[in-house]
Amino acid sequence: MDELTIAMPKGRIFEEAYELLVKAGYDLPKELDDSRKLIVEAPNERFRFILAKPMDVPVYVEHGVADIGIAGKDVMLELDRSVHELLDLGISRCYIATAGLPNTEMNPVTPRIATKYPKIASRFYRGKGEQVEIIELNGSIELAPMIGLADRIVDIVSTGKTLKENGLVEYEQIVDITSRLIANPVSYRLKQQRIRELVENLRKQAKA
Amino acid sequence: MTIQMFEKPLGMRDDFPFIAKKKAELRAKGTSIMQGSGYDLLQTPTLEYYETIGKISAIPDNALFKLLDSQGETLVLRPDMTSPIARVAASKLLKEKMPVRLGYYSNVFRAQKREGGRPAEFEQMGVELIGDDSLYADAEVIILASTILKELNVESGRVVIGHTQLLQLILKDFGLDNSQIDIVRSALVSKNSVRFEQLATELLDDASKAAAFKGLVTTSSLEDWKPYIDASNEEQAALYGEMLKLQTIIQRNGLSEAITYDLSFTSHMTYYTGLVFEFYGAGSGFPLGNGGRYDGLMKQFGLHVGATGFGLRVDRLLEVIAPDREAEPHILILFSEETEELAHEQAQELRTNGSRVTLQYAPAVKALEEFSALFSEVRRLEGATNG
Numbered sequence: 001m002d003e004l005t006i007a008m009p010k011g012r013i014f015e016e017a018y019e020l021l022v023k024a025g026y027d028l029p030k031e032l033d034d035s036r037k038l039i040v041e042a043p044n045e046r047f048r049f050i051l052a053k054p055m056d057v058p059v060y061v062e063h064g065v066a067d068i069g070i071a072g073k074d075v076m077l078e079l080d081r082s083v084h085e086l087l088d089l090g091i092s093r094c095y096i097a098t099a100g101l102p103n104t105e106m107n108p109v110t111p112r113i114a115t116k117y118p119k120i121a122s123r124f125y126r127g128k129g130e131q132v133e134i135i136e137l138n139g140s141i142e143l144a145p146m147i148g149l150a151d152r153i154v155d156i157v158s159t160g161k162t163l164k165e166n167g168l169v170e171y172e173q174i175v176d177i178t179s180r181l182i183a184n185p186v187s188y189r190l191k192q193q194r195i196r197e198l199v200e201n202l203r204k205q206a207k208a
Numbered sequence: 209m210t211i212q213m214f215e216k217p218l219g220m221r222d223d224f225p226f227i228a229k230k231k232a233e234l235r236a237k238g239t240s241i242m243q244g245s246g247y248d249l250l251q252t253p254t255l256e257y258y259e260t261i262g263k264i265s266a267i268p269d270n271a272l273f274k275l276l277d278s279q280g281e282t283l284v285l286r287p288d289m290t291s292p293i294a295r296v297a298a299s300k301l302l303k304e305k306m307p308v309r310l311g312y313y314s315n316v317f318r319a320q321k322r323e324g325g326r327p328a329e330f331e332q333m334g335v336e337l338i339g340d341d342s343l344y345a346d347a348e349v350i351i352l353a354s355t356i357l358k359e360l361n362v363e364s365g366r367v368v369i370g371h372t373q374l375l376q377l378i379l380k381d382f383g384l385d386n387s388q389i390d391i392v393r394s395a396l397v398s399k400n401s402v403r404f405e406q407l408a409t410e411l412l413d414d415a416s417k418a419a420a421f422k423g424l425v426t427t428s429s430l431e432d433w434k435p436y437i438d439a440s441n442e443e444q445a446a447l448y449g450e451m452l453k454l455q456t457i458i459q460r461n462g463l464s465e466a467i468t469y470d471l472s473f474t475s476h477m478t479y480y481t482g483l484v485f486e487f488y489g490a491g492s493g494f495p496l497g498n499g500g501r502y503d504g505l506m507k508q509f510g511l512h513v514g515a516t517g518f519g520l521r522v523d524r525l526l527e528v529i530a531p532d533r534e535a536e537p538h539i540l541i542l543f544s545e546e547t548e549e550l551a552h553e554q555a556q557e558l559r560t561n562g563s564r565v566t567l568q569y570a571p572a573v574k575a576l577e578e579f580s581a582l583f584s585e586v587r588r589l590e591g592a593t594n595g
Contacts, residue, residue, distance in 0.1 A: 062493065063325060063493045064492065064493015064494065065493065082399070083399065084399040084400075084401065085398075085399065085400045085401060085402045085403070086401050086402070087401070087402065088402045180402060184493050185399060185488075185493075185494075185495065186488045186489075186492065186493055186494065186495065187493075189366050189368055189468060189488050190364050190366060190488060190490060192428070192468070196426065
């Protein structure tokens, strides 16, 4: 049986993905995320987990240092890496939206958009026929309209609580997001049987 | 940005001696197999016109290195080898000698935007068989590429084969129009099975049809293709018949283990008109090379003939081929002023017998011990140590 290296995003998605794998019948060690280890083995299943930043998962998978990975569709859309997108796991559901201070218009001369997702944002506004200036931030995007850095933000919304607490309102929904099972194109061919088996096992759980 | 003295332009690499040596071996092996199969090697210019090769090569515009010549014409550093060879083949010189078999080992240039692991200049080796539209030509190039991979000791080498024309016909049979087929193809090209399955439900109202459609991405043998072939459709039946013949030839060559027939496999290159294939091996996260039948490209050069070929990426082959751990015997002869003549005589004799010999004037070496450690054998000729 081929060993599979799986890149897992640390944090929110991890919990749900871990649960899904266990439900699909995989025998995984309990303390997978507790430790500070970056590489964890699951010898019973011949799995090796790489615990990575969510934005880095498709990078590991594209370069083939991980055979498969679990990545949010937001990350996939932003990075546009050459990997197989095999299965919608249906977990970590949320969406990307534009938001800003209530009852405001965008600056007609230089509309500015703050975001962690510059590609998704510029694709969206270009699609609407609007030319905007993108300001790339790494976190606390909600700050930008509050302190006058940008007219709108483009960000992930799951419950809308963060927006509300910071006095922002949602303007447009851009795209729905769930986590995806992805695979390296070479691994997909060389370890085809194992990967397909995993897809089928997870598919049953993802639907349930 | 100030450029530091040690820096190279984005994506450019130096070939250090051990890599240069490995490449030379690879080149020698690869080209001798090509030549042994009747292919003549050729070299085309590094610079080509943007109007012709630049546009036809199907490499995205922002990946082309462009420059202007003294006449104001836009030139490109050649981004691929298939289109220059098609240009040569379409010339008067070779037109009368069809089918022609041409092989190459050349560097190509593609500007890179992203991080490391993506050289902007890399070598490719491959062949083009132009003027033969039979399946025997396709079989020949697939077997030739597989032979090269085998001879280079590529581990778990695998070839995935698809057929763009057959795929097109089958998608049409599902009742899709051309614009829908384009959407489906682009999902397949971007390897997005999730999108592909969504399309099945969106485009097909019949549930059993949708289920069959979804199954396209899991086909891995010609047996799996069979349910999709409409036997009453002459074109489909003929193409499928050819695939079976191809399979027989491949089996006879002992390669069947390493082949996956994936009906959903296709290419972003729109000039491929029939068979398409891609090569993989353990050790590289990226495909080793690809190829296919590109009658469409020849048409752009005004030649209505069949053509097929493959290209292998040397940079990726280097990743998958185990490096030689064993150091090659290399003799160092250290000489002094007095022993210079003797040293030359000895070196001459050793070299005649096939040894690799470095001659070095000993006093010119600052760190004698470190320098000597680079060789498998050191001979100090009389007087050399007092220098």
